[in-house]
Amino acid sequence: MQPVHVIGGGLAGSEAAWQIAQAGFGVVLHEMRPVRKTDAHQTEGLAELVCSNSFRSDDSEQNAVGLIHHELRQLGSLVMACADVNQVPAGSALAVDRDGFSYAVTEALADHPRITIEREEIAGLPPSDWQKVIIATGPLTSPALSEAVLAKSGEDALAFFDAIAPIVHFDSVDLDKAWFQSRYDKVGPGGTGKDYLNCPLNKDQYEAFIDALLAGDTADFKEWEANTPYFDGCLPIEVMASRGRETLRHGPMKPMGLTNAHQPDVKAYAVVQLRQDNALGTLYNMVGFQTKLKYGAQADIFRMIPGLENAQFARLGGLHRNTFLNSPKLLDGSLRLKADPRLRFAGQITGCEGYVESASVGCLAGLFTVMELQGREIAPPPETTAMGALLGHITGGHISRDEGAGKPGSFQPMNVNFGLFPPVDAPTKDETGKRIKGKDKSRAKKLAMTNRAKADFIDWQSKIGQVPAAAE
């Protein structure tokens, strides 16, 4: 039997190769470093962490990232096994010694009897006689490959200077202040006339907001990022504000065509609009609010906006170069390119974001390939699990770039978060019959979600006959 070709030995490619080899199939892993570098990687190690050394929260009861750690461990993940043995103290987070981690992954793959590692760039579409291919080349995919994939997919663009606007959990928006309305009540194609959430600011609030934006700390750009021009229409809001105090009021914060449903007689001086970001309607993005403010500054400044005082952010804004597919449109439910199903994609190039999310999508791509090789039906994990919710977001749950008020670029890489999960019935009273309120209510809801996820994950594992394999 032909080996599976995995292109890219990062977080996703390493995990995919491991899962396939552990299931008894041969793999050739093609990694271009050190022959060719990316703008961010520093070493030739596999699964190199390009920035922080944190895998974020390891709490599988109250945190969606912790839950995905748990699910990966259940599947015998190499990435998690190497993270666990290279852990460094970081409170409730799982942080690792980055060199030790990368060395452990590299060694495990290099020593595996069914894995061959080729150090070479795949500088175009994989040869046509490679029957099973996983492309896991990440946000910094080499231009020759991304251009070939672009041509095959029929899209206009694949590499973006990623302008990410913050995304807010819908249930943290104060609907006594915000209201639903599309500008000029336009129904538009596929709309209702009430498609946006609107947050009003009076003159004093607007002036205070601009002062805070101008004083806010911005993230340091890497040299290679500083030389990359912004896309048209993707200027960070603090850059717009620095061009004139009124610029935002005539741009993303313009109040025209909107009437405050709570105070119809009071005309807002400026309005922040939020647009639905996922099919479930649990997440909303702040329209036109791409920013390079530091994360702490963003949360403080955006909570000055009436209606967002208690906003919980599913992700904060940011800007960096990024290569990713318009996956909801281009990929099928098992991550295959519809235009060429022998190509499966994994990792951040599919539109997930983060080390563990990339490893998870790599793990799924590996397992789906194994199911295919075994001649079995492909069974994705249920959407109530962290991996299933993330997969659902990438392959269909998210509004694709071509939908959503016709705004290109609406599909953006996303960390796993509870907003991607279907709602759950959480207990409303404690054991004594007392009503659960405030933080306890939120904790009860998260616990109900993670308990449901864990039970459904076990069912899925037994359905696919997957016995957790120990990663040495």
Ligand SMILES: Cc1cc2nc3c(=O)[nH]c(=O)nc-3n(C[C@H](O)[C@H](O)[C@H](O)COP(=O)(O)OP(=O)(O)OC[C@H]3O[C@@H](n4cnc5c(N)ncnc54)[C@H](O)[C@@H]3O)c2cc1C
């Ligand atoms: C600058 C930057 C900082 C980031 N910081 C963080 C962070 O702090 N925390 C976090 O959780 N996430 C971070 N991310 C996001 C993301 O989770 C990581 O980039 C993650 O490593 C993605 O995993 P991946 O496997 O998809 O890609 P990668 O880990 O980047 O792996 C892709 C691999 O493919 C190789 N490759 C590329 N093109 C080819 C080719 N044509 N042929 C052969 N090999 C090729 C590359 O050399 C690389 O080894 C960051 C991303 C960037 C760009």
